[in-house]
Amino acid sequence: MTQAYVHGYDPKEQTRLQDQAMTLVDLLHSDTAYPPGSQILEAGCGVGAQTVTLARNSPRASIVAMDISETSLAEARHRVMLEGLTNVRFQRGDILDLPFDPGSFDHVFVCFVLEHLKEPGLALQNLKACLRPGGTITVIEGDHGSAFFHPDSDAARAAIRSLVELQARTGGNALIGRSLYPLLRRAGYRQISVSPRTVYADAGKPEMVDGFTKRTFTAMIEGARQSAIREGIVEPAVFDRGVRDLYRTAERDGTFCYTFFKAVGTA
């Protein structure tokens, strides 16, 4: 049986997601700010890792942060409260069955969500329906096939592929970043603009080595160990060697590179 692999459902994973949001925040979010008075939907807010940044960057916009999980919503609500942000309200809802009237929002924001969905195209169509004409959607996703590093390592690549395969078996797509453009087009968005956001870490950037290479990317791969091995996707020895080799890229002569994609389209 396939054990669902979804980010954000245990405390260690939540720490990882927070680390990720801290080190990537400028790269991914600094160019997203919504006008005063605009109505924003964050679809799939999870534990609120991005919600805080979104609310801070658009202090006079009204944000509805939606997630399917009450547990995640509670955590997100707590985090937003701790930051003293008052422009977010939380609502439980399913991205495939949205609890909003057509045209309810000026802008939609979706970050690290589509990768988990069996039907990302349908989700994008649904989100388009709840946007006013001329409203925009912003989508951010990673792409695990974008990872490369020095020293190179077959085992590390096998460990990464095992996570890609695991996510595919649960109906997700860990390589979705490269497909945002055609996905948005097929869902009917116009004026689509996609930009790569490449994270690069070497010993000259110790905060990226620690915050991204080790505590975000390699920790995420490590977190899939049990599921990947139980599913028979990868030999334990290869996986463990791969994780060691990924940590090796965080040493003084190592480098690590990964590309996220940010897409904006108009409804």
Place this chain on the structure above:
Amino acid sequence: MTQAYVHGYDPKEQTRLQDQAMTLVDLLHSDTAYPPGSQILEAGCGVGAQTVTLARNSPRASIVAMDISETSLAEARHRVMLEGLTNVRFQRGDILDLPFDPGSFDHVFVCFVLEHLKEPGLALQNLKACLRPGGTITVIEGDHGSAFFHPDSDAARAAIRSLVELQARTGGNALIGRSLYPLLRRAGYRQISVSPRTVYADAGKPEMVDGFTKRTFTAMIEGARQSAIREGIVEPAVFDRGVRDLYRTAERDGTFCYTFFKAVGTA
């Protein structure tokens, strides 16, 4: 016998290099400008694809453009003359046996050169010796392992790997981009700063699809066909399928991504 694969030695290849310089110029070069009166060495100028940009961006610096090939130098000289640039002089020389006194230059610029060398570390050491203390080196290189695309294709990846293997057999390294940081460190440079420069093309950026995906990257892979097949590195059918699949990524629903690296270090 191994046929050396070196860029820039036939007219079709020269067109490709010029196309590459045209579409990538902002991404790779816009942040390189040298002060008036400074002495610059461009080591390995080839046919002058980068020399023109370098000279234009630093109109009051004095540039020595060096290459080991008289044929390339003649082409570079012609190109610089056509552009009306007067701050470049040309000199034949070998990067592994430099014809300059120690400390002759304020800055060194090396673009798409180290990938072809058996001993890139030795070249970097030699270049350091001809820099004054506190002078800088700027290095730009690609990394063919950074390429990924939609639709994904095993054959396309095999075709790319065949070029990597071909370059390895001639003593080069088509994956050198990810190693610039450790290479510069080992050569004794300080204050090393490396930044990724990611090219991304989809149908919303037709000039990148045409200029990069098709006329730069895929044309480069295609240009290695004869050598890769003669060397027995790849089956002709796989290679040809791979090239078709790379062109497929240039269609309306395709995407293509590639990362260059730009490093600056202090002598």
